[in-house]
Amino acid sequence: MIKLRGHHLICLNYYDGDGIDERFKENVQLIKKKMAEGDAVKVVEGPDDVCEGCKYLKDFTCHYSLSSEDEVKSLDNLALKHLKFAAGDSIRFSDLKKILSFIPLEFYKEFCSGCNFEGYCKNPLKN
Numbered sequence: 001m002i003k004l005r006g007h008h009l010i011c012l013n014y015y016d017g018d019g020i021d022e023r024f025k026e027n028v029q030l031i032k033k034k035m036a037e038g039d040a041v042k043v044v045e046g047p048d049d050v051c052e053g054c055k056y057l058k059d060f061t062c063h064y065s066l067s068s069e070d071e072v073k074s075l076d077n078l079a080l081k082h083l084k085f086a087a088g089d090s091i092r093f094s095d096l097k098k099i100l101s102f103i104p105l106e107f108y109k110e111f112c113s114g115c116n117f118e119g120y121c122k123n124p125l126k127n
Helices: 006-011 022-036 068-083 093-100 105-111
Strands: 002-004 040-043 090-092
Touching: 002 006, 002 022, 006 040, 006 068, 068 105, 090 093
Parallel strands: 002 040
Antiparallel strands: 040 090
């Protein structure tokens, strides 16, 4: 079972792992492959399987920037609120994609605003 935190439930649908390093990208692509093959996703609070491949994760905290840990937690909360999920919930990728198809573009304007990975992302605002 794949463990994902709140914002990764949304971001992994539009982001392929570019922008950090090759190890991180390979990890993201492996997770996406497993999800597409039907592995279930368990919602977790805090660092997840994506974070485990990131060089900025130290002592279970994101050190991408001085404010990144607070920003990540805020994005997690926003994502979980809109998806109506909580830590401990499980979902299949196919079901998650259906739910995401109903999220209005207005949500992405708030959610994606100021993201450091915007240049690598293919979110619905780019269509």
